[in-house]
Amino acid sequence: MFLVGLTGGIASGKSSVLQVFQQLGCAVIDVDVIARHVVQPGYPAHQRIVEAFGPEILLENGDINRKALGDLVFKQPDRRHLLNTITHPEIQKEMMRETVKYFLRGYRYVILDIPLLFETKKLLKYLKHTVVVYCDRDTQLARLMRRNSLSREDAEARINAQLPLKDKVHLAGHVLDNSGEWSLTKRQTVLLYAELERSLEYLPLRLGILAGLACVISLLHLLARCLMAHAPA
Structure with missing residues (x-):
């Protein structure tokens, strides 16, 4: 088995690309799904987040209010770092468990969706391939404002919280350009899938x-x- 790291930027289209890989039958681990799971009430990360950020970031049912927490951390790097130190170890443990499950089921490779792959660099040494889903900044900004109903200022704050996509392009082994028509991006994804399927790694x-x-x-x-x-x- 070998591991493929898939990353991008907020509103770059990474989730849509991941969905194509899933439809093609790939073993996929979505870190966003795991991140939502490990902060549920009753889990250690949930308690630590409440202790660090206060009960005002909770919904009435006790779940983390992701929007409220996002508003706090995206504009404050120190608090964003604190959140990452709480959640990342729990996320990585769950990722390892999922990877082992796929290995035991006979999959030849697993695609890990890792939003902060190049920011944290912690998993790079375990990956055979790295893939970035790219789009130009103007497109990214417009998509994010439209998708999340954000002001330009708030959208830029979220984009600036991540490594610029143009920098990630130079770090990745494969680039899927999602700046234009989705049909073109999907074709690039299918071609990469074929390459991974042929690999003997x-x-x-x-x-x-x-x-x-x-x-x-x-x-x-x-x-x-x-x-x-x-x-x-």
């Missing part, structure tokens, strides 16, 4: 595990013969 780990199992089996057989040889007649 999953073989070293799989062969290594098979070799390890063969060694264990051989040792068990040897142990069994030794025990039988020394057993009383």
Whole structure:
């Protein structure tokens, strides 16, 4: 198995690209879904967030008010860093569990949707491929304002909280340009899928595990013969 890191920027179209990979049958781990899961009431991250940011960021049912929390952290780097130190370890543990599940089910690769892949750099060393979903800044800004009903100032604050997409392009192994028509982006995604499907990069780990199992089996057989040889007649 090998790992593919998919990233982009807010309103760049990453979620739509991820959906295409899912429709094609890829094993996909959506970090946004995990991030919402680990901050639910009853989980350690939920309690720590409330302690750090106060009960005013809660909804009436006790869930985290994501919009209220977002308004707090996007304009304050120190508080955004604090939130990340609370949530990222829990997210990474859940990602590892999901990855192991896919491995045991025989998948050759897993696509990890990681919004802050190049900002944190923590998972880069584990990835065989990195993919960025790109769009130009004007398009990104317009999409975000329209999608989230934000003012230009608020939208720019959210975009500025992330590494610029033009910088991520230079760091990624693959770029999917989503600045234009969606049909063009979808075609790029399908072509990348075909490339990943042809890859044999999953073989070293799989062969290594098979070799390890063969060694264990051989040792068990040897142990069994030794025990039988020394057993009383």
